[in-house]
Amino acid sequence: MKTGIIILVTFFSAMIVTAQSVQTGLAGLSNYRYAGKATIGELINGRYENVRVTGSSDFFFWKNNQLVLTKKGQQEIKSRNELMVELDFLRNGQKEQKKFRILNNRFHKNQVIAHRGAWKKLATTENSLAALAQAVKLGCAGSEFDVHYTKDDSLIINHDAHFNGKAIEDFRYAELAVDLLSNGEVLPTLRAYLLSGMNQYGTQLIVEIKPTDKGPERAASRARKTVELVHELGAQAWVSYISFDYSILLEVKKMDPAAHVQFLSGNKSPDELLKDGITGLDYHLSVFQKNENWIKQAKMNKMMLNVWTVNDEKNLRYFLAHQFPMITTNEPELLFELIKASPSASQ
Ligand code: MG
Secondary structure (H helix, E strand, O other), X not given: OHHHHHHHHHHHHHHHHHHHHHHOOOXXXXXXXXXXXXXXXXXXXXXXXXXXXXXXXXXXXXXXXEEEEOHHHHHXXXXXXXEXXXXXXXXXXXXXXXXXXXXXXXXXXXXXXEOOOOOOOOOOOOOOHHHHHXXXXXXXXXXXXXXXXXXXXXXXXXXXXXXXXXXXXXXXHHHHOOOOOOOOOOOOEHHHHHHHHOOOOOOEXXXXXXXXXXXXXXXXXXXXXXXXXXXXXXXOOOEXXXXXXXXXXHHHHHHOOOOOEEEOOOOOOHHHHHHOOOOEEEEEHHHHHHOHHHHHHHHHOOOEEEEEXXXXXXXXHHHHHOOOOOEEEOOHHHHHHHHHHOHHHOO
């Protein structure tokens, strides 16, 4: 009888551990950027034991539950821009191994976020690899793009829910990709887009996860797949996530509590967002013009603050005057001109 109870207790404990590890999402670091301090960050999203640095111990060590760069590591990261570290650990009692890319923080410090890349002046296609490359070339602090989910669970880059008349969620990637973008590129996958963006260290990648009308499970699934891919490629240092669907952002945070997320819909105050652990807002320009106190509230709480989509000079000047750290625009060239002409309006 006693043995039976012990077996049962062991069985249920194992179930709880398994459930915990499913619920806690992915192993991650609290930070992925070197900004002059040797200590990079701690492991988050689980209970960790026996953490060991393997393979790159010349450059990193583990101390007081933190990943730390050696002196040599600090020199190397400045010359190479990025270093890979591999960690071995027990997480929630299970053995895991994970590689992380740590970047020298050389991201541009201007306010310019290119909306769907920088495509307009170049007369190329929005959300194309060429538009991303142009945003990088201009030196934009960030380049935004839109992620949809195909019938066969491929993540692809496109703004609308349709591509050349086909509903993206009702077709497989191969069926969609028979049509090229209007600039002749192949319909980009999120994988190709991230890999392209990770070839440089100045422009951050702003990933918009589009909502779906196919129910909450499909929405959660596209959020999970997106975060999994970002982790698989080691793109965490480049990426922040935005969405109109609040549940998608909550799912992203469940997968990776250190992820930078910004809500787009404009119907929650900064304080309401913070209560849910959403640390950024990226609202339509009219929302901020109606609720100027939200700008103050967001800044006081050191939240990520962004505005969309500001294209005319008058409104660009308004958001520069309000010292917005990020301004999303179809006119990145114009915004750069305005910043140059009145540097006091910029940060
Ligand atoms: Mg978008």
